[in-house]
Amino acid sequence: MIQEENFEHILAKKYMRTELLPHAFCSGCGIGIIERMILMAFEELGEEEWKRTAFVSGIGCSGWTPLYFRSDVAHTLHGRALPFAIGLKLAKPELNVIVVMGDGDSMAIGGNHLIHAARRNIGLTAIIVTNMVYSLTGGQMAPTTPEGAITQTTPYGNIEPNFDLIELMKAAGATYLARWTTYHVIQAKNSIKKAVKHKGFSVVEIISQCPTFMGRYVLNKSDPRDIMQWFKENSIPVSVAATKSPEELKGKIIVGEFLHKPEVMEYTERLKLLKERVGRR
Amino acid sequence: MPGELRLMTGYDALVEGAITAGCRFFAGYPITPSTEIAERMSNRLPKVGGIFIQMEDELASIIAIIGASWGGLKAMTATSGPGFSLMQEGLGFAVITETPIVLVDVMRGGPSTGLVTLPSQGDVMQARWGSHGDYAIIALAPWSSQEMFDLAIKAFNLAEIYRNPVIILSDEVVAHIREPIKIPPPGEIEIVERRKPSVPPTEFIPYLPEPGEWVSPMPAFGEGYNLLVESVMHDEFGHRIGMGQPIAERKIKRIYYKIEKNVEKIAMYEERGLEDADVAIVTYGSSARTSLKAMKDARNLGIKVGMLRLITLWPFYDKLIEELSSKVKSIVVPEMNMGKIVREVERASKGHCKVFSVPKVGGVLHNPDEILSAVKLAAR
Numbered sequence: 001m002i003q004e005e006n007f008e009h010i011l012a013k014k015y016m017r018t019e020l021l022p023h024a025f026c027s028g029c030g031i032g033i034i035e036r037m038i039l040m041a042f043e044e045l046g047e048e049e050w051k052r053t054a055f056v057s058g059i060g061c062s063g064w065t066p067l068y069f070r071s072d073v074a075h076t077l078h079g080r081a082l083p084f085a086i087g088l089k090l091a092k093p094e095l096n097v098i099v100v101m102g103d104g105d106s107m108a109i110g111g112n113h114l115i116h117a118a119r120r121n122i123g124l125t126a127i128i129v130t131n132m133v134y135s136l137t138g139g140q141m142a143p144t145t146p147e148g149a150i151t152q153t154t155p156y157g158n159i160e161p162n163f164d165l166i167e168l169m170k171a172a173g174a175t176y177l178a179r180w181t182t183y184h185v186i187q188a189k190n191s192i193k194k195a196v197k198h199k200g201f202s203v204v205e206i207i208s209q210c211p212t213f214m215g216r217y218v219l220n221k222s223d224p225r226d227i228m229q230w231f232k233e234n235s236i237p238v239s240v241a242a243t244k245s246p247e248e249l250k251g252k253i254i255v256g257e258f259l260h261k262p263e264v265m266e267y268t269e270r271l272k273l274l275k276e277r278v279g280r281r
Numbered sequence: 282m283p284g285e286l287r288l289m290t291g292y293d294a295l296v297e298g299a300i301t302a303g304c305r306f307f308a309g310y311p312i313t314p315s316t317e318i319a320e321r322m323s324n325r326l327p328k329v330g331g332i333f334i335q336m337e338d339e340l341a342s343i344i345a346i347i348g349a350s351w352g353g354l355k356a357m358t359a360t361s362g363p364g365f366s367l368m369q370e371g372l373g374f375a376v377i378t379e380t381p382i383v384l385v386d387v388m389r390g391g392p393s394t395g396l397v398t399l400p401s402q403g404d405v406m407q408a409r410w411g412s413h414g415d416y417a418i419i420a421l422a423p424w425s426s427q428e429m430f431d432l433a434i435k436a437f438n439l440a441e442i443y444r445n446p447v448i449i450l451s452d453e454v455v456a457h458i459r460e461p462i463k464i465p466p467p468g469e470i471e472i473v474e475r476r477k478p479s480v481p482p483t484e485f486i487p488y489l490p491e492p493g494e495w496v497s498p499m500p501a502f503g504e505g506y507n508l509l510v511e512s513v514m515h516d517e518f519g520h521r522i523g524m525g526q527p528i529a530e531r532k533i534k535r536i537y538y539k540i541e542k543n544v545e546k547i548a549m550y551e552e553r554g555l556e557d558a559d560v561a562i563v564t565y566g567s568s569a570r571t572s573l574k575a576m577k578d579a580r581n582l583g584i585k586v587g588m589l590r591l592i593t594l595w596p597f598y599d600k601l602i603e604e605l606s607s608k609v610k611s612i613v614v615p616e617m618n619m620g621k622i623v624r625e626v627e628r629a630s631k632g633h634c635k636v637f638s639v640p641k642v643g644g645v646l647h648n649p650d651e652i653l654s655a656v657k658l659a660a661r
Contacts, residue, residue: 067509072508073508074508075521077371077512080340080341082341083345086308086336086345090345091348091354116337
């Protein structure tokens with residue numbers, strides 16, 4: 001039983017709509033850890049940054065992540081968090097707009113918006129929660145589900161290859177890329193901080209446990225501690241991964257900071273230049 | 282110059298009207314025959330400090346204008362047929378979050394990719410019912426370049442007053458027509474600005490209108506109100522409710538009635554020659570242009586016929602039709618579809634008079650003679 005005093009945690013008191021707690025996530029869900037990563041990042045970024053931050057999310061368990069934050073929050077449609085965030089960012093370029101999406105939300109139904117947001121290098125921070133299944137609907141195949149995995153819609157094993165978000169975003173033009181798991185709290189917090197400060201389109205992927213569905217179907221582990229242990233043991237830092245063969249990397253999670261290109265001009269800055277150029281005519 | 286007559290296409294007039302109304306954000310995706318609106322906006326908006334963005338599809342376009350609206354800007358998109366179908370998703374999102382936006386549908390022939398370059402009025406029911414669930418909508422049907430200008434302004438005003446999406450149901454003919462229009466001097470144009478809360482953020486309840494009001498004021502993101510813009514059914518604070526029937530019922534009824542119960546304020550129409558009429562032509566948009574010719578021809582033949590041109594299609598003004606139906610012998614409804622608004626006319630006339638549908642499909646306007654024949658039949 002969750003006790004009321006748990007909501008008196010310093011981060012919860014400072015940043016969360018405590019009247020909405022306890023939140024609706026299953027026990028052992030990784031999203032609570034991800035909420036904490038985000039709030040720890042802002043605790044270090046400072047109050048001024050928090051005040052000029054807004055959150056946008058889509059549909060799915062991960063879409064609920066920012067609903068508990070005492071901030072301006074838009075809980076949009078499945079796949080459409082990024083277009084909302086683009087409209088908001090263009091209207092208010094001074095805001096830090098953080099977009100929290102799940103893997104299905106961002107890479108399947110919202111995949112088109114994701115690649116075009118990256119191509120534009122628009123100054124948004126996408127925090128993508130990858131748990132390898134559709135959890136809110138009860139554990140169906142996602143574009144990140146490993147080949148062979150049994151899910152509710154792949155009862156005979158998944159025959160589709162899965163997306164590598166980092167490679168996808170590299171190709172599309174994102175200018176800050178990092179991946180961690182819920183085991184890597186401090187590292188992820190540091191990457192979120194960097195992503196928020198980065199001017200262009202930044203993506204931080206967090207591999208997260210869904211003990212209820214992904215644990216049960218994909219990993220055959222329902223205890224969140226076992227799943228996080230599995231994350232720890234199967235993660236390889238990006239620098240080490242560079243020395244390994246594709247066979248050696250099979251089934252491993254490559255973690256770290258993959259890309260940081262602060263020199264590429266961000267979209268709202270390009271737009272500002274265009275306005276100045278046209279206005280002068 | 283304001284006050285002077287200018288020769289303008291429908292879409293040029295629409296864009297100038299939107300900019301006059303304060304539109305400073307446009308997101309769109311090219312689609313015939315509405316593309317010129319996006320092109321014109323890409324040219325005009327940067328010059329007035331506004332923002333134009335071409336999105337990757339129509340799904341994104343409508344959501345981007347909703348985001349911009351919550352960023353404090355008056356925002357618009359424009360599309361046609363297939364794009365309008367894609368936008369139904371976002372339309373529902375704007376409805377439940379009570380976001381003011383303006384959506385222009387330049388109707389073309391359907392179904393599907395259909396008759397890409399040809400006019401139609403086939404989307405009038407989709408405009409009313411296209412998104413899932415229960416809601417109400419405002420839709421305006423211009424018939425001239427002048428009205429493309431005037432109704433663009435009106436659409437933005439209504440969107441702000443009712444915090445609801447407003448659809449401009451234009452069609453290929455009205456969008457591409459080139460006519461003289463008169464732009465009034467700025468002081469003579471009524472422009473409604475967004476109502477901001479008068480209470481501090483701690484006292485503001487985003488979805489609880491003050492007594493006597495249908496909607497709350499609307500702060501923007503970044504103004505300290507800690508807004509929760511929620512697509513899931515929500516309470517007065519914006520908090521998601523999974524279940525909770527009384528709260529959901531309250532919300533749905535309010536967003537429905539804020540439009541339907543204000544029909545007398547929202548409804549615009551034009552009457553011609555109805556004083557002594559035995560037959561009334563009830564029509565809208567470019568079909569009204571053809572109907573006007575048919576009406577003149579019928580009058581020359583001695584038939585007492587008048588015309589009611591609906592400018593506001595939705596909410597449908599039942600009372601207006603009922604009153605008309607008890608004054609005339611019959612009503613003729615020409616429209617460029619298989620007969621859609623005629624169903625509303627039949628329903629609202631409650632059997633007081635005969636109602637004749639004059640459908641036209643395939644991508645052409647009616648021949649005035651077709652409407653004249655129907656009028657002759659109706660006058661018998």
